[in-house]
Amino acid sequence: MSSSIVSPKKLFSIYKLPGFTFIAITCFVMLYAPIMILVGYSFNEGSSLALWEGLSLRWYYSAWQNEAVKDATLLSLIIALQASLYSTVLATMAALGTTRTRAYRGQTAIYAMINQPLMVPEIVTAVALLIVFATIKQATGYQGLSFLVIAHTAFCVPFAYLPIRARLEDMDRSLEIAAADLYATPWRCFRRVTLPLLLPGILAGAMLAFVISLDDVVITEFVKSAGQDTLPTFMLGQIRRVITPEMNAIASALLAVSVLMVSLIFLINRKKT
Amino acid sequence: MTDPVAISVNQVSKQFGQGADAFFALDQVSVDIRENEFFTLLGPSGCGKTTLLRLIAGFEHPTAGHIQLHGEEISHLPPFKRPVNTVFQNYALFPHLTVAENIGFGLDMQDKPAAEIESTVTEMLQLVQMESMRDRRTDQISGGQQQRVALARALAPHPRVLLLDEPLSALDYKLRKGMQIELKRLQLETGITFIFVTHDQEEALTMSDRIAVMNNGQILQVGSPNDIYDRPSHRFVADFIGDTNFLSAELVESSSEHAVVKLSSGKNLVTGPTEATLNNVVSITVRPEQAVLIDDLANADLQGTVTNIMYSGTDSHFHIELPSQEEFVAKVQNAGPARRDWETGQTVGIKFHDNAVQIVED
Ligand SMILES: Nc1ncnc2c1ncn2[C@@H]1O[C@H](COP(=O)(O)OP(=O)(O)OP(=O)(O)O)[C@@H](O)[C@H]1O
Ligand SMILES: [Mg+2]
Numbered sequence: 001m002s003s004s005i006v007s008p009k010k011l012f013s014i015y016k017l018p019g020f021t022f023i024a025i026t027c028f029v030m031l032y033a034p035i036m037i038l039v040g041y042s043f044n045e046g047s048s049l050a051l052w053e054g055l056s057l058r059w060y061y062s063a064w065q066n067e068a069v070k071d072a073t074l075l076s077l078i079i080a081l082q083a084s085l086y087s088t089v090l091a092t093m094a095a096l097g098t099t100r101t102r103a104y105r106g107q108t109a110i111y112a113m114i115n116q117p118l119m120v121p122e123i124v125t126a127v128a129l130l131i132v133f134a135t136i137k138q139a140t141g142y143q144g145l146s147f148l149v150i151a152h153t154a155f156c157v158p159f160a161y162l163p164i165r166a167r168l169e170d171m172d173r174s175l176e177i178a179a180a181d182l183y184a185t186p187w188r189c190f191r192r193v194t195l196p197l198l199l200p201g202i203l204a205g206a207m208l209a210f211v212i213s214l215d216d217v218v219i220t221e222f223v224k225s226a227g228q229d230t231l232p233t234f235m236l237g238q239i240r241r242v243i244t245p246e247m248n249a250i251a252s253a254l255l256a257v258s259v260l261m262v263s264l265i266f267l268i269n270r271k272k273t
Numbered sequence: 274m275t276d277p278v279a280i281s282v283n284q285v286s287k288q289f290g291q292g293a294d295a296f297f298a299l300d301q302v303s304v305d306i307r308e309n310e311f312f313t314l315l316g317p318s319g320c321g322k323t324t325l326l327r328l329i330a331g332f333e334h335p336t337a338g339h340i341q342l343h344g345e346e347i348s349h350l351p352p353f354k355r356p357v358n359t360v361f362q363n364y365a366l367f368p369h370l371t372v373a374e375n376i377g378f379g380l381d382m383q384d385k386p387a388a389e390i391e392s393t394v395t396e397m398l399q400l401v402q403m404e405s406m407r408d409r410r411t412d413q414i415s416g417g418q419q420q421r422v423a424l425a426r427a428l429a430p431h432p433r434v435l436l437l438d439e440p441l442s443a444l445d446y447k448l449r450k451g452m453q454i455e456l457k458r459l460q461l462e463t464g465i466t467f468i469f470v471t472h473d474q475e476e477a478l479t480m481s482d483r484i485a486v487m488n489n490g491q492i493l494q495v496g497s498p499n500d501i502y503d504r505p506s507h508r509f510v511a512d513f514i515g516d517t518n519f520l521s522a523e524l525v526e527s528s529s530e531h532a533v534v535k536l537s538s539g540k541n542l543v544t545g546p547t548e549a550t551l552n553n554v555v556s557i558t559v560r561p562e563q564a565v566l567i568d569d570l571a572n573a574d575l576q577g578t579v580t581n582i583m584y585s586g587t588d589s590h591f592h593i594e595l596p597s598q599e600e601f602v603a604k605v606q607n608a609g610p611a612r613r614d615w616e617t618g619q620t621v622g623i624k625f626h627d628n629a630v631q632i633v634e635d
Contacts, residue, residue: 174365177332180352181359182379183430189353192378196369 035255042248049243059249069250072234076214079145079230083152084160084209090153091160091205092198099168100194115162117155125155126222133223143225151223152213159212160205163269167201168194204265211261214254276308277343279434279466280329285338285348287324287490298324300490301338306434306468311460313469315477316487317513322470325487326436329468331355342433353382358427359436362443364419366411372422373398373407379430397425400459417448424459434466441476453480474514478502486510503560504545508633511558518601522557524549524632532632537597538575542625547632555632561604563629565611566591566621573622577601579615589613593621 014020042060046053063069094114098107117125133147175197179189217232224233231254235247287299298321306312314322327333329340331352340348347355358379366375376397380390398404401421406414411422420440427435437456441449457480460467471477477484478498485495486509494506505511508519525541526533532547534557549555570576580600581592584607591603591613601623605613615621 172363172365174361174363175367177352178359178361178365178367179378179382181330181332181357182426183353183382184378185353185382188382192382193367193369 038248039252039255041245042252044245044248047245049245049248059245060253063246063249063253066246068229068234069231069246072229072231075145075228076230076232079148079152080210080213082149083156083213084206086149086153087156087209088160088164088202088206091157091164091209092202094157094161095165095168096194099165115158118158122155122218126219129154129219130222137225145228147223147225148220148228148230151219152216155216155219156209156212160209163204163208163265164198164201167198167204171197200268203268207261207265211258214257276310278305279308279310279343280306280468281339281341281344282306282325282329283339283341285325285328285335285340287321287328287333288336297490299328299335302490302492303338304485304492304495306466308466309464311457311467311469311480311482313471313477313481313484314487315471315474315484315513317472320487321490322472322487323438324490326359326438326468326470329434330357330359330436356430356433357436358430358432358434359438360423360427360440362438362440364423366419366422366426368411371408371410372403372414375411375422376425376429378426383430393429397429400428400462401425401455417444417452420444420452421455424456428459428463428465431463432465434468437467437469439470439472441471442473449476456480478514486513488513503628504631505558505633508556508558508635511631511633515560516602516604517558517560519633520557520559520595520599520601521554521597522632524551524553524555527551534630534632536575537595537599538573540574542574542630544630544632545628549632549634556635558631558633559601559625559629561590561602562588562606563626564601564603565624565626566593566603566605566613566615567624568612568622570620570622572624574625575601575623576620577623579617579619579621582615582617591615591621593623 041049041052043055043057044052045056045058098111098114129147129151133151137143137147171194175193176189179193180186184192214230215232216230217236220230221233221236224230229237231250235250238244239247282302282304285299285302286297289296289298302321302325314325316322324333328335328348331347331350331354335348338348339346342355342357367378370378373394377390377394380393385393395404398407401424403418403421403425406418406422411419414422420443423440440456441452444452453476456467456469469477469480478501481498483495483497484501485492486501486507487493488509494501494510496504501510502514505514505517511517511519520536522534522536522542524532524547525535527547527549529546532544532549533541534544534555535541544557547555564574567573575595577593577595579591580594583590583592587608588604588606591605593601593603595601603623605611607613
């Protein structure tokens with residue numbers, strides 16, 4: 001592939017705008033400095049949040065030993081795994097339904113509806129779910145995890161949907177036509193051509209959903225029954241009482257998981273394009 | 274001796290859009306394509322070539338009319354039920370499969386046993402001379418090689434008919450020439466009917482057994498390259514293929530064997546039969562190389578004044594203005610015996626070769 005000799009970047013350079021560097025650096029500092037401090041202090045030897053007393057893994061160890069932290073972590077993982085699985089399946093079907101069908105009335109409306117959790121304030125969804133689930137809980141007496149799994153699945157769908165849809169739209173339609181031409185029935189065409197080519201998008205969607213579920217506070221806080229603390233809601237509860245560097249350690253660990261996931265998504269998507 | 278019909282297209286129309294937007298990409302097209310034939314659809318961009326191919330492949334369904342394969346109605350079968358394969362213009366190779374897996378895909382979908390797939394793939398790789406690339410990914414081979422893989426993939430299931438939509442248009446000139454010969458060889462070796470789409474008239478003339486010239490969703494003429502070039506039925510066909518001259522003449526005699534036209538010079542000339550009405554003005558066409566320039570004005574079919582002489586290596590083009598204000602271009606070979614020392618402003622006689630004149634529909 002040849003590109004034009006004069007790249008558009010050369011004609012107009014945002015770097016040359018006055019104050020660009022200053023603003024950019026300020027933004028990065030404001031974004032990342034608090035996180036760096038948090039991560040730094042998670043390795044603090046002392047129990048003060050402000051005073052550096054030397055390097056140690058003491059708080060990681062203490063968090064590791066804490067049964068409540070273990071329970072919350074386990075619950076978070078269980079919910080995130082289920083929610084990302086279900087939401088990815090739903091999102092894949094939704095993406096196929098919005099890209100691999102003839103244009104139909106209300107297609108845009110459906111697209112908007114799938115993405116609504118990105119637009120509607122989370123607190124609104126949380127209150128709505130609280131009311132519905134409370135009614136069901138009262139009526140059935142069932143207090144199990146399913147409520148959290150359903151809630152997480154619901155708000156994870158649009159996050160899983162976006163990368164899957166993007167990949168489907170980028171996919172060369174003539175590949176599926178070629179498969180049909182070579183005697184592939186619609187189902188085998190999907191299995192042998194569409195799905196393998198879609199896989200990076202599905203993986204990215206699943207991981208994004210996983211991270212989003214793992215991070216959630218607001219909806220979980222409203223929907224959970226007593227004793228169903230995920231890691232973020234557990235931390236919120238702890239911080240209300242006393243702030244210990246143990247929270248720094250947990251937050252840093254959570255951050256590490258998120259960064260890992262996002263890097264993986266990035267790698268998967270880069271490899272194929 | 275004519276082979277039986279492979280594909281029969283009968284009064285097929287294809288409409289896109291509805292109501293005010295309605296647009297006929299194909300308008301009552303009928304054509305029979307025979308077995309073992311290298312058949313070319315030739316026409317300008319947007320004339321409906323791809324649409325006709327897509328209807329035969331089953332990617333679209335006709336609005337009206339019938340398509341039959343060996344006498345069996347296929348117009349409404351889905352593509353995966355038609356023993357017809359396509360070589361796509363952009364190749365459409367599966368990027369997640371190797372060269373061999375691409376070629377074997379069709380056989381695999383037909384649930385052929387692994388051993389048979391294996392041997393056919395090997396055979397196909399030999400046929401297109403790609404044995405060494407067997408396990409490459411499709412983005413690790415050149416454009417010309419992708420072209421061969423696309424061909425092999427479409428040929429592997431031994432389709433009754435192979436459809437090729439401008440398969441050579443992405444290749445550079447040299448590769449293109451090479452692939453033209455190769456395609457022709459493959460067609461002869463496999464004995465499969467090829468329906469080939471191009472808008473390159475030279476490519477169509479050199480490769481085809483028969484050509485269908487299309488314009489505006491209609492097939493204007495079907496015939497051998499020689500028929501199409503020497504006996505164009507329509508002004509469009511004559512104009513689209515090669516250079517030609519158009520003149521007005523009067524139809525003075527018409528029978529089922531021949532017709533006679535009267536030129537603006539008053540000369541009468543015999544041509545093939547025509548359906549035009551007697552005593553009407555008709556258009557005739559004469560190829561520039563089908564005329565010689567002579568001194569003897571009395572013996573000439575036309576006469577005129579040389580206005581321009583263009584030298585083009587192998588021949589010279591004499592532009593001659595006729596008394597009827599029409600322009601005639603005569604092409605004279607520079608190496609041939611014909612006289613060519615005419616100068617601009619001179620009056621010359623134009624003498625047509627036998628059977629050079631053809632009446633065309635407008
Ligand atoms: N899906 C479609 N919807 C509407 N119009 C279409 C569609 N497909 C083709 N057409 C129109 O039908 C006409 C014929 O198209 P077609 O692709 O068959 O042309 P073509 O002869 O293959 O041209 P080219 O040489 O440029 O490939 C064009 O005017 C095109 O715009
Ligand atoms: Mg086309």
